[in-house]
Amino acid sequence: MRAEPTLAAGFPDISGMTVARRARWRRWLAAAAIVVVLAAIGRAFANGQIEWSYVGRFLTAKVILEGIVNTIVMAVLAMALGIVLGVAVAIMRLSPNPVLRSVAAGYTWLFRGTPLILQLLLWFNLALVFPTIGIPGLWSGRAVDLMTPFLSALLGLGINQGAYTSEVMRAGMLSVDAGQYEAAQAIGMGRLRALRRIILPQAMRVVIPPLGNEFIGMVKATSLASVIQYPEVLHNAENIYYANSRVIELLIVAGFWYLLVVSVLTPLQMLLERRFARGSLQITR
């Protein structure tokens, strides 16, 4: 049995006392000021030239819900295309083959160097350059039948995304210690197998946060496809206010849905990060 610790002579026994909370009045003051400002902004929105009944009515309108589904579908598909292209281009970029390296650098230069909206308009109007598209001997058709708003948006967004993602993937691959490459080589793994089994799994841990960032950017970038008539949520909200002139009301509706989608995506990214952090000593938060 352990002996009860005894106090040295001259020290008062404070063990039974409660710790007084510090009066953090500055925090209270700051919080109060923020609440007042938010309330004032909220009040301005409530009293401004906004018919809130329209916001409520169109929030769950069929055409808006279809729009947000189209937004999510396009964001997921374009991001998938972007990641596939990005991985391939990053591998090419780090290849010892100078042809592959230059092709990869050229691709990144071209698609990162021009605005996304310009690329979307080019894909949509491709038929002015190539009236018919096809595989010789197999199939051919009018470019406008192939280049629907959906496909134009998917190619425009996905290929542009690939250029950015390739840099993210390259950064991830560079972050893996050179010793890992050497160890893989030492046990007789080829370059591609080492990439697949050793390097990329470790790079994933690093690239998930920036990829999550890019994906959230993509959700909103799909709104640019409204100019080529892809019926995503902003396009459909615009169509409603073109008819009823309730511009700000419909913009609030679209803004609500974007915020909701992004709010759902953020915890999903955390789950994904946790999965790829298995086996790493450092606890990622």
Next chain:
Amino acid sequence: MTRFSLFVAVTTLAAVATARAAELPETIKQAGELRLTVNSTYAPMEYRDPSTNELVGLDIDLASEIAKRLGVKIVWSETPFAELIPSLQTRRADFIISGISDRGSRREAADFIDYLTTGPQFFVLAESAAQSATDLCGKKVGTTRSTSFPIEIEKWSKLTCEAGGRPAVQYVPGENSIDVRNQLKQGRIDAAVQGSETLPYAQQQEAGKYRVVGEPFSTGYQGIMFRKDDAALREVVTHHLAAMITDGSYKVILDKYGLGANAVRQPLMNAATQ
């Protein structure tokens, strides 16, 4: 009261009324400038001259002449078509003269002083087989989605195509009149619709490319849009517009753009029937 004094009283009142009507609101008079907002994608009503990048067009000329008579200068700004009404509501613009059609649905937000006749007009590529408007039933017809034309096409299709047992027109949205003509050239659509007042210019720009099919399929007016609470400004502008019609300077501007046939006899308020 004698007859004479009654006459004097009435004429004085009338003079005061017209004097007040021709008076600019104090804020504009003091600033010495009118702030006007246009969507400059609608040649020849308002567009940027490709060689000089100057804002030009029929509306620009009309507004400049009005401003000259008011003794103020104009500060122009630009905005997408759909933002014209919000620009008026948020007072970014004092009034709107930008190829906008007077429509009942828009009068909730503003009053229109109508100054030009207009109507949606079908057109096709010159080599198209379509000869009359009814040939377009069941075909893909494109127009600018932010305008009133999509609704007009649907209405026309119901009345003409579907009532006659023909298939309905398939409406295809476009972003602006240039985009719509691009879609037409690529064969994405079979025919397109623009305001009749803009077609002579498009045909002159790309000679022999387009052919008009039928007549404008409804008639309406382009109007200058004023805030409902801004009656003073509306009256003074209407007064000068009427004077310009009388002295012929209005006609000179319309003729410059080949649109003399679209003239009105006098400014009309909220006169369109749709």
